[in-house]
Amino acid sequence: MRSLPLVSLSALIAGLLAVPAQAQDVSFDESADSLADNGEIVVVAESMRGQVDAPQPPLLVLDTKDIAAYGVGSLQELMEVLSPQTGSSRGGPPAFLVNGMRISSFRELRSYPPEAIEKVEILPEEVAQRYGFAPDRRVVNFILKKNYSSREIELEYGQPDQGGYSEKEVELTFLKLDGPNRLNINAEFNDSSMLTEAERNIVQAQTSLSDIPSDPSQAPYRSLVNDSNEVEVTANWSRKLGDAGSSLSVNGTYELSDNRSLQGLNSVRLTDPDGQSVLRNFGAADPLEKNRRNDTYSLGSTLNVPVDEWEVTATLDASLAKSRTETDRNADTAALEAAALAGEFALDGAITADTSNGYDTARSKVYSLGSLVTAMGRPLLLPAGEVSVTLDAGYSWDRIQSRDIALLSEDSVQLTRGDLSAGANIAIPIASRREDHWSALGDVTLNLAGGVNELSDFGTLTDWSAGVNWGLTESLNLSATYIAEDAAPSLSQLGDPQVVTNNVQLYDLRNEETVLAQVTSGGNPALPKQSQRDWKISLNWDLPIMERASINLDYINSHTDDVTASFPTLTPSIEAAFPDRVTRDETGRLIALDQRAVTFAQQKQQRIKLGINLGGSFGENDDAAGGGRPGGRGRPGGGGPPPRGGAADKAGAGRSDGAPGKQGANAAAGENGRQSSENQSANAQSGGSEANGQQSEGKRPERSEGRRSGGGRRGGGGMGGRPSGGRWFLNLTQTIELNNTILISENGPQLDLLEGDALSAGGNPRYSAALRGGVFYKGYGLFTSGKFSGKSHVSGTVSDLYFDDLVTFDIRLFADLGQREKLVEKAPIFENTRISLKIDNVFDARQRVTNGEGEVPLRYQPDLVDPTGRFIGVQLRKLF
Template identity: 45%
Template structure:
């Protein structure tokens, strides 16, 4: 525990005391059924330095639900920081953070591991629709932390700490379209969430729609040419750049406590998506006996298209058991999805060509009789079932601290059934079962906190191993070792080595062979874009992949900048027998896989077999730099000085500053049981100040004083002690004489908790003394206990000097009921506070080599070779800059992609391709209409509402691709690379 003196007097003390008053007001005068060690004193009380009456103590214990790991967080967001992003859901917030939450390991950049209050969940579906207002703190950790939760070290970890009490009903709608027009998108969503301690209920309904954008609407030049006959339809009208689509989603999430120490979470989700993609028209080249040729297009009534409907059902559950010093978490996630596609067939044109050649069909004849060729059908059903149980605990204590052990075991099952009339034959059936298990141990070697080897800092070692037995593939092994060295409290170094086997996916091994016609491909050999037949499917000969990865990292909390974190990671990935999709067709790839490419006698590209291949080896090295900086705008309550604002309750009141917000926020002054005239919306909070002539009810103030200051505070102390123990163990909160739970905000418990797990009696006594002082002697900052008739609300007192207290960042109070000077987010709002932030990430590729086959060519992806369609840029980066002040938010998001190229053969007729660097800039602006007092007074419906306006790709930038002559190939026309360009979206959101 760290004690921090401050010369600020009663303002912050009363702010800290404000929250317990509400539960105390509800407490009965009888004895609480839960006994407490209320007579015990904190073990360290005798050692606390004696301060004068103008000194307060701020106790900095760890927030309940935080992750306990030697690696510090890469990013931490408090409530005010989260509000600055203007997100509508946790899924939106994660999307807005982008590279900040994406793994740098280069193994696919998988979606992060999600924890809720430090506990693993069964599926992200359980959390994705929660409004950000329900979050107390948001943390992002490096990949090594995933090992402590039974995952491999290739995913970052997000820990979402929820408020203990929260309730809202949210409705959101948005409309978007490109500035160039052509199509539009619409979304509607309704979300209900209630959090009551460890119980949560969430219901979410969503609908989305997008209209079609065709190549004709963007003037795209057709690769196959345009019809020679003016009466023929234009194929560009029947090629989609953006598919016509619509979707529905319904989710139910429920979490409940089981007994005193256990919990159960259940999720059920239904989703349906429909899409229609147009792939052009049939074309045919007709030649008469005289050698005259005409390109004809037909079948406009039934264009080549793919009409798809996918339906999925999923359910997940998480069972958490606390067995003494061990935590057992079991998750199960099952799902089934069905996908049905109708693919328009091409007309058999052989008879047409023959008829034109022998003169029985005129070149301009009516081709309408050939318009209906029917449909092929493709059906796929996928069933998955994944379970994982982890046992986490600290069975051994060393001089450096507790040894952390994680054991995990699970079973994954996957079944794919598919059939396709384009590939007649029996139904394809693929199945895989995976029995897996693993162990991870973290051993503290030295520790400053334990005063063991403190001169060396905090050093910890971790090691783990795992095994997977795949029913269709065999046994795979993995192991890892790592070292973390906290040189100082602000500088941490880490090193991790991972050795792992990986199997190809079921689809890579066994998907049926399918031929897709009319696919545009750029042929580097002939410098032309052609329509070819592409074969897709599986390759049963793919071997297991061997992966050996190094990661060396440094994280530094900059001492010369407040709330600034800098990180740098060096990553090296070595892979053998890499199962990969068939690369972009380059001369080097064609030479390495000559049987996969078919050309006619004239050398024209006709067909590509794009089934997966095995690359002999791949070596990658990169550096990733991250910089996060944030701060406060304006003068307000001290940062991190209080609990989060809650929602106002039924009496017209506003936020009270904590999870007790609902019942507590109703009455004047922000305290339950204090009747009086409801405060006008927007008054008494933030910078608006109290309404003219507003005074709290003297009788209510007297009742509150009697409740809190009566006797020696035994009842309140008893309940607080019981609540502290329950929070530490995950147990039930204390109850009053009527059996009703009495809850306290986590921040209050943290600040009053002593080192021995009970109230620090000295701190409790000091705060009671100040709160219960004679009203005539109360200082102007006395807030709740100032003399009856003192004005409530207002801008609040000045921030205290000295270092900020621990806890989530403070911010401006919301609209609504009263509040007291100096109370900050505990109810008064304490001034017009805002936030600003800067997030920067830069990637530098040092090496990216591919050995195609043993003894074969080595491809340098940074020097003209390629596996994907765009080459490999050496430089890339992302920058986010945001501000949020007095209800107004503005976020700038820029992404830079460096230059790259793909080499041709160098022979006549061939070409190189240059992919030029480019920069896109997006902006999101939003206004919390609920904080505009006069507007809400005129239109009460706007209370709790927000409107936002976003512009993506402000400069309408697109990557420019040119050949050796500086010309843009048809395949790389700007609208084929990015059909949307500059676009806008307007969104309206209301919280009830």
Template identity: 40%
Template sequence: MRLEYRPTVFTSAFGIVSSFALCAASVVAAAPAHAQTDGAPDVPAEAPADPGPPADDNEIVVTAERFFGSVETEQAPIIELDEAEIASYGANSIADLVGQLSAQTGSGRGRGGGRPIFLINGQRISSFREFRRYPPEAIKTVQVLPEEVALEYGFSPDQRVLNFILKDNFASRELELGLSTPTAGGRLSSEVEASLLTIDGPRRMNIAAEYNGSSLLTENERDIIQTAGSVSDVATDPDPAPFRSLASRSDNGELDATYSIGLGGGAGGQLTLSAGLDRTETTSLSGLDTVILRDAAGNGTIRVLDDNPLERRSESTTYTLGSALNKRLGFWDMAATFNASRTDGQTEIDRRRPGNTLQDAVDAGALAPDGVLPTVPDAGFDTARSQADAISTKLTARGRPLFLPAGELRTNFDAGYSYTSIESVDTRFGGPPTDLSRGDLSGGVSLVAPLTSRREDVLAGLGDLTLSLGAGINELSDFGTLTDYNIGLTWQPVDKLTLSATRIVAEAAPGLSVLGSPVVETFNVPVFDFATGANTLATIITGGNPDLRAETQKDWKLGATLQLDWFDRTSLSVEYFANSSRDTVEGFPLLTPTIEAAFPDRVTRDDLTGRLLAVDRRSVTFARRDSERLRFGVNLFGRIDDSGSGGGRPPGGGRPGGARGGQADTDGQTTGSESNSSQSAPTTARPTASPRDDGADGARAGNRRGGMPFDPDRFAALRQQVCAMEPAALAAKLNRDNTEAGSGGNGASDGEAVLRLPPQMLERLRGDNGQVDPERVGRLQARLCSDEASARMARRMEGRSPQPPATGSDAAKPADGHAKTEQQSSEQKGQQVGQSRSQRRGGGGGMRRGGPGRWNASVYYSLELRNDALVADAGPRLDLLDGDALGGGGVAKHTVQFNGGFFTDGIGVRLNANYDSGYEVDELTFDGLASVSARAFIDLSQQTWLTGPEPGIFKGTRVSFSVSNIFDSRRKVTDGDGLVPLAYQPDLIDPVGRVVSFDLRKMF
């Protein structure tokens, strides 16, 4: 019998006893194993893989495969996508994929639930920019985990966690071209992107450049009805519509570079460096400049002196640097991140000529006798400049230092410092520049402790109950000390049902940009005046407000998730959120009479006529905000043509990151994910049993511990062998058998059984001199070798083990019942490895020709139960579900999000639909809005009718056609008489409307 151990089995860094037992089960009892280690030299891609020692008739090979890079947690993923499922989304980049998963990755909390937390291979990163341009073909698995998991990585549990597990080896050069235009015309947008990505085990390099440009869209291209006062009484004056923009002209260029390298040593590590440059220029038009000319009697006539529009020109340049270091030190997984950025911005705003309002007069006097208009000189322009700097660093340490009766105590400690500053100056005000800065020294701790456990037989009748605690402190240079804490309970009464409750209390200071951004004026903006019921053109003021206060947020979340076996798999979720916050920072509300009475200094009106002239929409502080909502979600996943090649199972034996994990190319060979020593090992006998098909216990084991079948007799024999050795002798053997890579050989004499341990286990046993410490080995043996420990370990292993491999006539069949050969020949393996380098470049689009297709659908429904705001302690209170509004409108009581599609034989279709129910604000009625978008894409390399037996030049080529807002829907707004106010014309609400896009993507 030969027991073969793959060192990537282990994902738990702190499960000393359980990990050692699994290691013991992999001791080579008869002959030296040729298992790879983290330090082993890479096998050239062109060389055949070593088939290992010849098998004999009595040999039993047990190969265990861990789910490398997965997040170790008791919380089950909300969704988990394998390679074929990722391909079914037809995304062009990870950023595009994240956008399509917005319903699943977005938090349902009303506040503080923005973009999810991102991880790569279960490790922290410096920023999303680090890998956002990776092609989806480079991903092996995507895990979306609930908010509570964020606590284990040093974040507040109010954002979901999105973990990307990358392929071991992947290389691509990508070129993408895109064009889009509204079906109503008037605007053209273009995109060009080029990128280079290489993944070679722990080494990753990505360089990407992108340009996006959009032309100007003006009011005359949408037949906008002009507001009174915007058209001159003189027939010869030009129409102002061509001189007011609905969408700005914009040009944006980005350049990103990322390099990541593995660090040597027994525990390994990862160092990532990234840099980016982002340049954006925009131009918008604010109509024509008019001048009021008065005679001596005070009479005036509105005249347009020229047809030069008022422009606003903005440009912004952002420079970014980032780094992330992940390293194991002793019992701890350490992560250090650093980010630095500088943003230089400048906005030029054309001045109006003097005398352009009824309050001002042109000093030129009456009209000349010959009727010639007096000359008014060009007023020039004002300039607002800003410079924002940000530097942040954070150190986190995750560990499992204690083994409680019900399981391991998971801890996280973090400390960090950040510095932000913003300096702005505006030529309109003539005063000193605004100069704000903030230093933030922070620290935090979190604990996740199992209270009951079925696996450990601790109050097993209650199921699995886990307590989480977290606390943090921030010392801000401008706001003083802010604190936060959270407490949560997760209960799993049965395997497929998870219940959770979380309480968060946090103090938060407004960002510097909200406090100190330069003040910008936008002229001639159509505004509906609720006080008079009239439509008018007003000046809108935006920018920072230095008088904002710190906010106190209090959240409750109750959630339930049920995993079902419908179709391929199905998950149902229901969540309840309640938020109560004080001193909240809000955008300036819709200017109803109630709001105007509460903020009279924010409104400027003509003293004589009462006409609305200007609104200051800078942020304000509300005394209190309260909200409650329910959110329901359904995620469905299925397969198409399950009788296709591969039995309808995804590459890698049906499990993301499974035994092979490679992405199938168009000829059926694996590509893009050849195994390497640090991440995954090739299958030796048969595909590893899929945790997804092993029942609940197997699923939990495969997701957290790796999934090695447990044999009690084998464990007893190996335990006896290990426990019979003296600590010094066992330490010496471990030092000999686990020598560093490059020493040549396997560290054992001929015929001696080799005991190889994973790097993290060795790190726990090593002393300060880097050698395995006999004293630590002795402590480990004391815990492992007692009868009580043995019985306890057996219970743990049985509880987490997937089903053993099939025997007899079923041995050659995977879980779905389709026959497979039990073992590849060395010749076949050599062909696969030899072809891997050429195949991995560009890929084929994610699925092999003739293989099974995938379909999926998700529906999320939100019901607002309460949403109100107390403007000040003395009132008024705004009920946003009953006639009041913040920002541009009220709050929809019902919201539905749908995302679904299929992908088979290289052809895919995606459909997205969103619905918001209607509401009323004062005397205006806002109808409900439903928007539907569709995208079709085709992988040309999989179309044999086009390419023949070989894809040729079409390899890695995909074209897509999409239509957003298919029905050209816009929210309809009517007043009490059923008329549409001019400020709420549909083309003003959404000037772009239906957009058609064409995209060509080529991977080399």
């Protein structure tokens, strides 16, 4: 039965392959062909400026019209909709390049409109190591248009179809691209109103109900969606330095967010002289609140300098994040309880006691400074090709200062970490069809990498990896990599301020009841370093069945010791392992839970991740297609980073992105981008390109071996003409968890997360999938996305919790009004204007959770699991 989801998805793909598409044959400019001395036909395939040159082929390539079919309004939104393709099988976030070069952080270009992008390449984790990134990150390379300028205003409004709250967004963007020179200014404001439990008719837990009918209910004073607003201002500047190809970029960002939540009412249990007892709720005029404010200042810079035959990139990223959380204290009810016990206050009397008792305060300041210098070159020529070498060295410094002020206590924590790092990556070509060296083997490259981090608080951490990449044919590629790395917990995990929140709704599996309990969160200074050992085996296959079709298959086998993790779902096994984290009253009812991070002795995981990418063009074409399959998965030649003056722009248009340092040591530096938003704005307008392909200096001509059509490496050809018709695409990603077990302690119990044990409140499904599909034609577009999460269960003391499978679909419709000529003639303001409609969770689906008797626990009421449901939004986007 476990194979059923995979069979169903395969059947879906088989049906979709019947979609008619106009296939394009790969063609080359005849002028680029020449005869070698031996009469062999040589085809010179021009490489696009800024394209990544590595043995591993891209997993996905998108051109301007492909991007337009997603209907997004910024690169931030594009990354959100591409998250299934950019997410690593090993769990790391994507690393970013611009024109094949590192940048200081994604802040440099996340607000860019998609019209500024000529092409997007998504590459596997092995390529990340060539640019000094950790091996658990896929790479996204943005190739910018040489010349582009726009001013943009974007307005968005949305709310659930049930009402209750709304979201509003205003964004202003200026961008000017002039070759290697860039200037971008962006300002954004977001606001979300509050949604309470009363507005969703949430049934209250028995333990929170007053025994006096006239007392107020908790529901109107407990928030499901918090009242929040965010402001962000970003400036990015980049300039060419001289004529040698050097460049400098600087970016700065300020972010402010305010968040207010309601935590319910004060409660007190009163007992009279006769021993009769009642629970009372009071203080509706002054409910318990939690208020949080975050201020973040960020600054980044990138210097790119060619040195002889090496490309040297230096990145600097600094940030200061300040946080203040104020949590109302429960009212002092000692006098009220004493009066009732003495018979001086009736159990059902009106409670007028003062509820004001001050608030607990948690403050933190997090300082981060990271620098990294990366040198990429090809110092040695072997019979199979050039050896690619990447060297990196850097230093990062982090400090967290936190202070907790409670009624009877005050604690302060200051932690500081310095991290001196160095690393190297080398790619050695073993066999090559292009160089005619052991060509019967295909293209074989050996990859070796190693690094060391010297941390001031954790000592020496090491990482190394070894892998082989085997290009069996032009369209079929296999790779295998072994990765060993140490990682230290972040300073936030160690030293975040302790925050105590009252009246948090929890489900107690031991007693099978929903309770309101006190929850503690914050840092845990006792966390150790972890050691991880992974095998990753991948297959990438460019299918010859349609204009664009490819399969990506990853197998991951991971073994980790001393695993740092968030506190898991409170199951009987977890309570037995961490008894000091759980507080119960004399009746056994759960009243408090410490949810600070914990350490497990060991975790073993095995998973398969399958990606299927389909796409093509349709409709009328202005020109014959040229330069290869549009949007296809290219196979850029060679082995490694672009040579000076080659695929990277000689004018230095590229930069670099990423956190300095290795995974775990300081993965946050330079990658603290905005969190992904569920309300992804809809819009993109395709524009003309001035980024014509340039032949790379020093690149060898690629030999067709007699195949005049399709013999070259696809994806690396010249720009040529583009079809003016429409585009369609379908991307499917499925993950199958084969094994996921955790050993709590050396001699403790083992948890099987796929067979009833759990770390999260939603169980651990064996199967999950994500679908993205869209079509764009003559200014009209449709984008849809879907998610599938399989069934799971969590074992309890009396009975288990069962989580049904869940399927959700989102849809976005958009229209480029500027392409409606008659409309523009009547109202010129609609020139370069796009209007969009989005519907998230189209079928208002919610996961159903039941206990062993088929009943839905109060904690898992549908509107508690998902208070939003179907969400409808409209967006207006105008370019000037």
